[in-house]
Amino acid sequence: MNIFADSAGPLLSALGTTIMMAVIAGVAAIVLGTIVTAARISPIPVLRGIAFVYVQFFVNVPLLVLLILAVFALPDAGLLLPLTPTAIIVLALYEAAYVAEAIRSGVNTVGTGQIEASRALGFTLVQTLRLVVVPQALRAAVQPIGNVMIALTMNTALAAAIGVVELTSEANKLNLVQAQPILIFSVAGLVYMALALIIGLSAGRIEKRVAIKR
Structure with a gap:
């Protein structure tokens, strides 16, 4: 295990990058996914169409x-961003489509009677979504969103393909020096599993605390 002790600094730094990417992209994905969901259930055909195309594009590519395309396409478009922010943006856009689908499933748990009651009270569409539909949909979709966050954390490993120095990338560098692939990548896998367990347990706790009593 000396190989890990000798490389503890770079490995911990890479792990920090993985966690940072997952947190920032996760928060952005939840915010954007909520907006996309609101657009998909709005009565405005154009918004529904845009949201539908957005979800279908990111779910099916x-x-x-997307990561490789962003690295080569953004500079050509005049947007010069470091690799890590580029990866975070792509991850957020990609996972937002899955968050939107998770929240949309939560929308189905909101009774139509509540929506009709909000209209009877004079709520606008935005007020109905903000005060009635979205809060309940989010509470019902905690566990599915948690699953998306787990997938996002695992997907940060793909950022290694574009040069981001995160956990998988640093593990690969260590393996090139030590030639211990089974040991090194098994430990890296255990770290990812620990992160997934933390997210899953946290989502379970949040779900219990915000569960709607029916």
């Missing part, structure tokens, strides 16, 4: 393709 591989994340690795």
Whole structure:
């Protein structure tokens, strides 16, 4: 295990990058996914169409393709961003589509009677979504969103393909020096599993605390 002790600094730094990417992209994905959901259930056909195309595009295009495309396409468009922010943006856009689908499933748990009651009270569409529909949908979709966050954390490993020095990338560098792939990548896998367990347990706790009593 000396190989890990000798490389503890770079490995911990890479792990910090992985966690940072997952947190920032996760928060952005939840915010954007909520907006996309609101657009998908709005009565405005144009908004519904845009949201539908957005979800279908990101659900059906591989994340690795999007990452590589962003690295080469953004500079050509005049947007010069460091690799890590580029990866975070792509991850957020990609996972937001899955968050939107998770929240949309939560929308189905909101009774139509509540929506009709809000209209009877004079609520506008935005007020109905903000005060009635979205809060309940989010509470009902905690566990599905948690699953998306787990997938996002695992997907940060793909950022290694575009040069981001995160956990998988640093593990690969260590393996090139030590030639211990089974040991090194098994430990890296255990770290990812620990992160997934933390997210899953946290989502379970949040779900219990915000569960709607029916």
